[in-house]
Amino acid sequence: MTLIPGDGIGPAITDATLRLLEAAGAPLDFERHLAGMAAVEAHGDPLPEATLASVRRTRLALKGPLETPVGKGFRSINVALRKEFDLYANVRPARTVLPASRFKDVDLVLVRENTEGLYIGIENYVKVGDDPHALAQSVAVVTRAGAERVIRYAFEYALRHGRQRVTIVHKANILKCSQGLFLETGRKVAAEYAGRVESDDRIVDACAMELVMRPERYDVIVTTNLFGDILSDLTSGLVGGLGLTPGANIGIDCGIFEAVHGTAPDIAGRGVANPTAVMLAACQLLDHIGDDARATRIRTAIETTLQEGRTVTRDVGGDAGTDAYTDAVIARLA
Ligand code: NAD
Numbered sequence: 001m002t003l004i005p006g007d008g009i010g011p012a013i014t015d016a017t018l019r020l021l022e023a024a025g026a027p028l029d030f031e032r033h034l035a036g037m038a039a040v041e042a043h044g045d046p047l048p049e050a051t052l053a054s055v056r057r058t059r060l061a062l063k064g065p066l067e068t069p070v071g072k073g074f075r076s077i078n079v080a081l082r083k084e085f086d087l088y089a090n091v092r093p094a095r096t097v098l099p100a101s102r103f104k105d106v107d108l109v110l111v112r113e114n115t116e117g118l119y120i121g122i123e124n125y126v127k128v129g130d131d132p133h134a135l136a137q138s139v140a141v142v143t144r145a146g147a148e149r150v151i152r153y154a155f156e157y158a159l160r161h162g163r164q165r166v167t168i169v170h171k172a173n174i175l176k177c178s179q180g181l182f183l184e185t186g187r188k189v190a191a192e193y194a195g196r197v198e199s200d201d202r203i204v205d206a207c208a209m210e211l212v213m214r215p216e217r218y219d220v221i222v223t224t225n226l227f228g229d230i231l232s233d234l235t236s237g238l239v240g241g242l243g244l245t246p247g248a249n250i251g252i253d254c255g256i257f258e259a260v261h262g263t264a265p266d267i268a269g270r271g272v273a274n275p276t277a278v279m280l281a282a283c284q285l286l287d288h289i290g291d292d293a294r295a296t297r298i299r300t301a302i303e304t305t306l307q308e309g310r311t312v313t314r315d316v317g318g319d320a321g322t323d324a325y326t327d328a329v330i331a332r333l334a
Contacts (some may be wrong), residue, residue: 001017001285002054003219008035008263013275014064016326019284023330024298026286031058032034032229035077036066036263047077052084055254060289062282063258067265081256082114087152087249090114090228091284092260094245097303098316099251105216109163110235111154112228116146117178119225142178142203142224147185153250154222158197161287169223169231170205182224194221202230213234224283236260237267243274243315244306247283248288255288257281278304279327279329287292301332 003018005011020027020075034049040046046069055061066077081087090112096104118140128134153164168186172179181200189197201211205226211218211231213240223231236245242261249256259277267273279302305311311328312318320328 001028001030001058001060001062003032004035004061004063004066005038006035006263007067008065008265009273010036010064010066010267012205012262012268012271012322013259013273014062014233016279016322017062019326020279020298020329020333021282024294024333026179026291026294029057033037037069037300040069047080053141053221055081055085055256056177057100059254060285061233061254061256062278062285064278065259065261065263079271082249083235085249085251085254086115087251087254087256088113088115089150089159089248090232091198091248091249091250092232092235092238092245093280093284095233096239097306098240098242098310099307100317101238101240103215106235107240108215108218108235109157109161111150111157111220111222113146113223113225114228115225116141116143116289117225117237117248119229119311131322135291140178140179140224140226144185147182147224149190150181151186151189151222154197154220155193156257157221163197163219165191165200165216165219166171167221168199168201169204169221169227170201171204171227179224179259186222207231208234211238215217228258238256240316242277243313244276244280246277246279246284248281250288255285257285272314272322273322274315275322276306297334298329300334301329304332 005014031054033054034042035047035051041047057059083142093109110267120141122139125133127136158166170183171177236242245260247260258281283295284300305328311320313325
């Protein structure tokens with residue numbers, strides 16, 4: 001599979017993750033390729049053809065955070081990857097791990113539609129009188145096929161991971177066409193899984209309130225692009241922030257796994273970054289290829305280390321560096 005170490009803290013936290021995978025005996029053979037600023041410096045291109053060709057071949061990548069260079073001519077790497085590999089489902093688990101966490105017993109997975117909705121990019125201004133920006137419009141596009149594939153992914157995910165319920169989150173009471181189609185499609189797919197996976201639906205605003213009041217009631221959530229973008233940061237916040245949150249981008253026959261956070265330029269090169277999110281992204285990758293037992297072993301070691309709280313990084317209240325924390329996790333591998 002492909003390894004993109006990334007920029008800023010990326011190389012340090014992906015190296016830590018490789019060390020952990022090796023200690024856990026994961027049979028993963030990585031091809032290293034550059035993207036982001038590292039690739040601009042080496043090849044003058046933030047997403048070199050060799051990197052794309054590697055992912056085309058391997059169909060699996062573990063990716064560190066990338067700095068998208070600001071300036072003309074550089075495309076957003078994440079958007080380019082999402083388009084190239086049609087990564088239609090963004091999968092973000094959120095689980096209470098830290099003992100001091102304000103929210104107990106959170107253990108949910110948010111599946112966000114990643115290619116349509118309001119983020120499809122159909123936007124324009126309309127000039128009225130002298131004001132070229134007098135009116136602005138952004139079009140939300142939901143297709144039956146696009147809704148069906150991501151909702152089906154959520155139900156299949158629930159089945160594979162022994163989860164009980166999928167909640168379809170929408171705003172069909174107001175956006176009757178686009179959100180209505182998402183909900184209608186969701187209910188049809190849900191009916192196919194009746195007896196195997198429970199399902200219900202929630203209006204997005206009610207869901208946001210309930211996620212803060214009773215987050216433990218949620219199991220798998222599936223929703224459209226904008227709502228998923230917002231709610232997935234909310235669910236990350238419930239369990240301790242972006243430093244602990246992994247995300248998988250899933251296509252028909254391709255998966256790119258990464259931390260949700262960025263390159264953390266303020267702490268890059270200081271040996272203090274928390275590698276947990278990339279480690280958990282690697283666990284998602286192992287789940288994806290059917291190596292669930294090893295993923296569970298690694299997650300248990302991470303959770304034990306975080307719960308003990310003795311050798312953890314600064315962002316979660318400790319004073320250990322990246323290497324010492326990684327050693328502590330490795331020492332707890334059962
Ligand atoms: P950031 O997530 O890099 O940092 C926000 C804050 O969180 C910083 O204080 C940082 O030190 C801290 N932090 C983040 N990850 C941490 C970790 N693992 N351990 C300890 N502390 C951590 O967000 P930003 O500063 O807005 O973005 C910096 C760069 O990252 C930008 O160039 C942005 O484009 C890029 N970015 C990339 C991705 C991606 O590739 N998926 C995602 C988000 C941002």
